[in-house]
Each structure stands twice: as C-alpha cells, then as structure tokens.
Amino acid sequence: MTTARRGGAGGDGQPGPDDPSRSPGDALPADSPLARELLDGLTEAIVTTDGAGRVTLVNAIATELLPEVVPGTELPTCAVAAVARAARDGADAFDAAHRGRRLRGVRRDLGAGRHAWYVRDVTEEHARAEALRAERSRTAFLAQAGSRLGLTLDRDQTVRAAATLPVPYLADLALVIHLPPPPAENRPHWVRYAEGDPAPTTGLAPWSLAGALPGLAEALGGGISGPGPWPDPEPAELAAALPPGFGRPATVLVSPMCGPGRPAGALVLARRAGRPGFDQRDIELAREFAARVGAALGAAELYGEQVHLARVLQNSLLPPDLPAVPGAALAGGYRAAGDRLRIGGDFYDVFPISGGAMFALGDVCGKGVGAAVLTGRVRQSLQTLRLVEQRPLELIRLLDRALFDAPDAARRSRFTTLLLGTLGSAPGGGLTVRVAGGGHPSPLVVRADGRVAPVPVGGMPVGALAAARFAEAQVRLAPGELLLAYTNGVTEARGGSRGGETFGDERLRAALASAAGLPPAALVDRLLRLVDEWLDGQSQDDIAMLAVAAAPDA
Structure with missing residues (x-):
C-alpha cells in the first residue's frame, strides 16, 4: 500500500487537500505515523492483503477482534474461518460468530490483486435484532x-x-x-x-x-x-x-x-x-x-x-303442541328475534275448555330472556285464571290486575299486548269466535271468497295502567273460513329491495287473500316464508301467529 510522494500545494511537499491528483490510496503512506494513528483510531477493523494473499496491515481494533491475523502471513491459513473462507471463495462479505462475538465484514478491491477487509463488531446490534x-x-x-x-x-x-x-x-x-x-x-x-x-x-x-x-x-x-x-x-x-x-x-x-x-x-x-x-x-x-x-x-x-x-327456559316457553278442537283446525307459527336462543316475548297458547277451546296470543314488552320470563308469568297466570273465569273480556281484566299488582320493581316497564278468545260451535255450522283485545293488532278474518277484514277489538296494553280498558268482539267463521291472530313482528319486519321498508298491513292482507282456502298449517308456513324472504337475512323482531279455521265438515 506504500506509494511514492508527489509534489503538491502543501508546504511540506505533500499533496494539498485540493490537489486533483490526490486520492485516498496515495494520500498518506500506510506506514507513516500519522496514517497509523488514523487507522488505529477507527472503530472498524481493517485488514489489507497483497496480491499473494499475505496480510500487509492490521489496525488496532483488528488486532483486538482478530488476534489470529498476523501481518506477513497468508490469510487463508489463519484461524479466522469466516474471513479465510470468504477470501478463498472470492466472497465480498461475511457474517459469522468468532470468539464469542458477532463479526460482519466486507471486502474492497485496492487494485493489483490487493484487498482491504473492513470488519465491524455487530454483537450488540445482532443481539438487539434477535431480541x-x-x-x-x-x-x-x-x-x-x-x-x-x-x-x-x-x-x-x-x-x-x-x-x-x-x-x-x-x-x-x-x-x-x-x-x-x-x-x-x-x-x-x-x-x-x-x-x-x-x-x-x-x-x-x-x-x-x-x-x-x-x-x-x-x-x-x-x-x-x-x-x-x-x-x-x-x-x-x-x-x-x-x-x-x-x-x-x-x-x-x-x-x-x-x-x-x-x-x-x-x-x-x-x-x-x-x-x-x-x-x-x-x-x-x-x-x-x-x-x-x-x-x-x-x-x-x-x-x-x-x-x-336458555334450554330450560326454552323447554317451558316454546309454543306447545296444539290440542285437537272439535270442529276447528289450528296451526301456529313462531320465530324468536335472531333465532338463537329460540325464546322471546311473543307467544301463543290454546287451552281446551268445556264446549270448545280458549286461545291466547300476545307480545310482551322487550326481547330476550327478560321478555321470556314475563311471557312465562303471563302464560302461568292464564293457566290459573282460566280455571275460575273463561269469558275473554273478564279474563283479560283479571290478568291485567294480576300483572299490575306484581311486586317486582320492573313491572311498570313490563307489560303485554294480548288477544284472548274462545272457540265454540256456531248454530248452523262453523265456529263462533269471541275475542277480547288488550292493545294488540286486530286479528284478520279470511273469507271463502278471498275477502280479508279485521275484527276490531282495540283495548289497552295489559298490566300497564291502573284503569286500563279492554274491548271484545264476536265473529262467525263459516266452514273453510279462517281467523289469523299475529304479532307486530310480521307487519313491522323490515327488508325488501330497499332494505328498510316494512312488510306492512297491505302485504299481509294481500298474502292472506291469495291464500284463501288453504289449511291453517299451509297458510302459516307460507306467511313465515314470505316474511323470511322479505327480511333476506336481516335481523327481526319476535314473531308469533295463530290460525284458526272452521273445519269443512263442521
């Protein structure tokens, strides 16, 4: 690496810093005290070799990191395996462990077969990267x-x-x-x-x-x-x-x-x-x-x-199997909101009584388990009260008082809309239906010719007010005609092409008119399918419906 001195702008004959002939390779002789001091002051190890592969220079940090490298010896025969292997294979870099340290080096060509290795101790850097x-x-x-x-x-x-x-x-x-x-x-x-x-x-x-x-x-x-x-x-x-x-x-x-x-x-x-x-x-x-x-x-x-x-509640709150009622055909349909726990606040029930049957269909305020608990209370109350009163209007008044007088603190925010009715044989054939209403959507009658008409019962929600008023109506069903009681989960189902439109009363009545003459079970299945298609997978409210038809041979 020693080079001849050249004249320049410096007063001592050394090339000046602006001399165009000056280059890093001939700036200072490698064996000069100043060059040695500069090389030894570096934090990077430097090892140079001549054209024969012999080590010509080792700075201070190289002596510390690579004590096996000795000037005058051939690098491939020294004990530094990574450097020796790189030199033998003609590689320009290496990264390896040596004496408990992690070393990383690169080789630079100095011309005439000479090379310089620049080696850094990257132990801490490697440890941080590994961490x-x-x-x-x-x-x-x-x-x-x-x-x-x-x-x-x-x-x-x-x-x-x-x-x-x-x-x-x-x-x-x-x-x-x-x-x-x-x-x-x-x-x-x-x-x-x-x-x-x-x-x-x-x-x-x-x-x-x-x-x-x-x-x-x-x-x-x-x-x-x-x-x-x-x-x-x-x-x-x-x-x-x-x-x-x-x-x-x-x-x-x-x-x-x-x-x-x-x-x-x-x-x-x-x-x-x-x-x-x-x-x-x-x-x-x-x-x-x-x-x-x-x-x-x-x-x-x-x-x-x-x-x-939920399963325990489900077993006690799911709609029961409907009993056989002389002269009538019945079918029920049920969907809980989300259809996960399969329990909710909508319900229907049918109780055999002397001379016919009593039915109930209601919608308890709220959703989920809380509404299901009140549903159970309403149904249990009806089971008990019907033993002493079977007139729909009087029974709904008794139920209203029982719910309103309940001791729990949440009763004022818990109420139900309800339809209570009785079924009995009508003179000349068919069924006589008496219905009392407590704030619930009016049931719909589907006549044999496809006409659909509501049975106006009105009334106020059951268990909500101290002086609630209720109403009662009576309707006759000829053989083949049908009465449908339903909760507002049907008409308020939101879906359709725009995603937020309600199913509505008109669509329900049109569906019933087109289904005139169908048995109750077929009609209920058709309505549930229409509502499901309308929702198209969107969330829904609880749905319950009960269809009662006069048997053709009644």
Missing part, C-alpha cells in the same frame, strides 16, 4: 392464540386449542389438566398434544397425578412454580400421560390457568433432551398464554351455563 425478532415472534404467537381462543365459546374446543397452540413453539409436548364443570365426573381430565401427533388425545387422570408432578398441585390451586426436571424415577401416572415413544422429557414448566373466580386447571409444557430449557422470557410467555386460556375457559363455561338456562 426484536423474538419479541415479534412472541407477539405473533399471543395474537394467534388470542384469535383461536376467542373464536369459540365451546369448552372442549378451547381445551383442545390450549393443547395444540404451544407445540412446537413453546414445547415439544403440552398437557392441559382441567376439571370439567358439573355434572361431569369431578376428576381431573387431560388433553395432550405432542409434535407430530395427528390430533390431541384426551384422558381421565387420577388425583394422584397432582402429587406426581412437582408444581402441578400448586398450579391447580392457582399458585406458580419455576421450571424443573421431569421426575426421576417417573411415576406411573405421568408415564400414562405421555404419548408412546415420546421418551422421557428433560424440562417441564407448569403454569396455572386461572379463570374468573377460580383456577380452571393447569398447563404443563415439556421439552425433550437436547432442546434448551425455559428461559425467563419463555416462562413469562407461557404464563401469559395460560392466563388467556383460563380466561377463555371461564368465558366458555359461563356461556355453557347461559345455554343451559
């Missing part, structure tokens, strides 16, 4: 876990996801120990998943398992413990929980899965021999994942309890 990648990986794992755990409210699916998600990212095997909710057998269950398994495996564990694995008893009680070795000798309870051929794990970490109010179980993560043990970040990540599993299990259990309660 960032690890943190991003952990964040991605938790995001994926949160998404998977949040997509289901089924307890069994949540437990299976808890076993499969940590493998192989956190462990070679995951074992979820959990207690199923009552009325299941109150013994620990486990779900196991190991890398390479086609699907999780389930099993029933003895209580002795909690004492066989260190930390498991504490985790089942909500406590935490650090990672440790797999027990040696291996208890039979633990051996039964391992998949065949898995071998004896080297390290195990047990974390509690804490749900709302109580521990939901424990997560056991095991790593095979040859894999590093759990460091502090692994432990923190495992604990965070186990906590999310516990919360998901708590939500799934709460949802399961709600579904169970």
